[in-house]
Amino acid sequence: MRIAIDGMGGDHSPNSVVQGCIMALKEFKDIEIIITGKEDTILKELSKCDYDKTKISVENAEEVISPNEHPVMAVRRKKNSTITTAVRLVKEGKADAVISAGSTGAFLTASLLILGRMKGIDRPALAPLMPGVNGNFIVVDSGANAECKPKNLLQFAVMGKNYFENVLEIENPRVGLINIGAEEEKGNELTKASYKLLSDSNVNFIGNVEPRDITSGDVQILVCDGFVGNTVLKMYEGVASNIFSIIKKEIMSNTISKLGGILLKPVFKNIKKKFDYKEHGGAPFLGVDGICIKAHGSSDALAIKNAIRQAKKFYDNDLINKMKHEVEYLDSDN
């Protein structure tokens, strides 16, 4: 399998990317990696490492798109950016998957413009894996589409099911509709119509899930529009981070609590790791016609290696073709 990776994506690139690729080469025997970026910059990073030189190559790309740039404008203007070059390698058949820890918007835009959507999918979606109390879950869409129609949510559910079954190896995952009440008739026009569509579909639809129950992790696939999904994602991140910072501050307030804090250090480290969604690998763009894995902007080498593992699972399970088959069927039905 050949993987194209944006050498300049993320806060710690190119070092994190290069180190992550080398970690991945040690773990997975059957991969080759193409890193995009300024040739001399990437080669300089690589020269510090010991690795099989036949397995990593560099594709020169002079421009870098920053997360602050307007995605569509940046992708159109910087045709030779590290992101667009990496995506183009998939389009040209030179790579089987693409990974970037750079701008989510620019990566999604480039993927849509260059690789296109799967037939039957109107709106590809972002679906990062998140840690729950009783297991991991995804929220689809987590922010790619601020406005959605009921059929989009059904498509999200079907793609999510395929992702869980093939990449995470969980059979018949539970699908829930994020809603502000448990009863079928609750919510807005989108949720009411989506409830009906999901009930009639062949996913394991368990009904509405109220936001207070999302992070239990009892339901694996939660569908909603990208505005609500992004709100869920960012509330999760914000509340968890605020609680931990308050705990830290309170612990430092007197000697007894400081001592308690020292004794609980391993506990907090474990929990913080569990709640840090950056630890949980990359987020696939579900519905793009190609394997695209978005790694977190703050990815370190391990996170990059995990994103590569995820790309590999997509590839080894022929997931894009499997999804295409299921969503084509959806299209003819609705």
Added chain:
Amino acid sequence: MRIAIDGMGGDHSPNSVVQGCIMALKEFKDIEIIITGKEDTILKELSKCDYDKTKISVENAEEVISPNEHPVMAVRRKKNSTITTAVRLVKEGKADAVISAGSTGAFLTASLLILGRMKGIDRPALAPLMPGVNGNFIVVDSGANAECKPKNLLQFAVMGKNYFENVLEIENPRVGLINIGAEEEKGNELTKASYKLLSDSNVNFIGNVEPRDITSGDVQILVCDGFVGNTVLKMYEGVASNIFSIIKKEIMSNTISKLGGILLKPVFKNIKKKFDYKEHGGAPFLGVDGICIKAHGSSDALAIKNAIRQAKKFYDNDLINKMKHEVEYLDSDN
């Protein structure tokens, strides 16, 4: 001031309600309370207490609406419920404010049907006070209206400003629009149009607030539709509660961490209290033509007393008339 209170609302009624009323009588000299409920039940509770008998009376109401009943159906069918009877006392001029810890939907429905909306307000909203790291904040609407228009969000902002200035005594509170990006052009149709309206208004609008920043409490009034607001509210509750239950579980896992847990007990108690939004009094229905305070379903006597304090602040500051004046002006403008 005369306050009508639903004697059978909430998980711990009628005891919590009666005890809360008696606590309030001790603290506030100038109030009289009318408790609705089966006369013998309420009088029996009251008979256990020592209080000024001229200050509390009972209005007989035979029926109780449970939180599981369909709000509109229940209010229409149970005309003699404790909730509707309490609201009716305000309409009839026998009370100046109404409080219930019962079904939010039924209380809101009864308030709208019996007291009506303020002129200029299309959609009254729910606005519970929530604890943030650097101060309290409200999310308007927190769940009364699943679908909203831009002008509703502007009305929420103006009512929220009046609430903060008069009840919480914070001058020129900061108003933010909950959105999935910081830039003006981010979000869905509702947020894009609302951004413009809010920018042109006379509230202290500071722009978009991403959900990860809501619980910092740096912005006092956060406006959004009731679907998003309810999602924020329930995510806050769910994530906080899950983190604390995981911490508890991890602490119990070995002797050292158990000891650490004992040393940190006061710290956790403080923080849990800070993050428990039930501690922070009732939620007003902003935009109803009358003082309606919804106390949390799990209210204890202290929470009921705090809801009474809030009703009193509304009354003492003539807040309903002040709001009416400001929103009438809005109406003629938009």
